Amino acid sequence: MKTILLVDDNDLNITILLNALGTEYDMRVALSAKEAFEAIEEELPDLMVLDIIMAEMSGLEVCKKLKSEKRTQHIPVVFMTAAHDILEDSAYEAGADDFIGKPFEAAILRSKIKRLIKD
Numbered sequence: 001m002k003t004i005l006l007v008d009d010n011d012l013n014i015t016i017l018l019n020a021l022g023t024e025y026d027m028r029v030a031l032s033a034k035e036a037f038e039a040i041e042e043e044l045p046d047l048m049v050l051d052i053i054m055a056e057m058s059g060l061e062v063c064k065k066l067k068s069e070k071r072t073q074h075i076p077v078v079f080m081t082a083a084h085d086i087l088e089d090s091a092y093e094a095g096a097d098d099f100i101g102k103p104f105e106a107a108i109l110r111s112k113i114k115r116l117i118k119d
Helices: 011-021 033-042 059-068 084-094 106-116
Strands: 003-007 026-030 047-051 077-081 098-101
Touching: 003 011, 003 033, 011 026, 011 106, 026 033, 033 059, 047 059, 047 106, 059 077, 059 084, 077 084, 077 106, 084 098, 098 106
Parallel strands: 003 026, 003 047, 047 077, 077 098
Antiparallel strands: none
């Protein structure tokens, strides 16, 4: 089973994502950039769904760090944010593999994920 790491500092967003993705994947959760890096140290995920706007370190910074390191540069990153109209270009510049705005349609998110982590 493929592993997805959800990184968002909002509990409600995490709950929505968990419900949207169902039981197709082994879901792991990080509520901060620090928790995300700790989770990645334990086990590399097959994909990350990453919020851009977070308190201590932005998702853009997290993605740049991941994409700059040999061990993690292959992990696909799907950015998710409510500020999609102003941050989509920045997300791709940071190394995003895909992007979806909030609110999102679960079917579209699932489709994007399946495209990025084919078996």
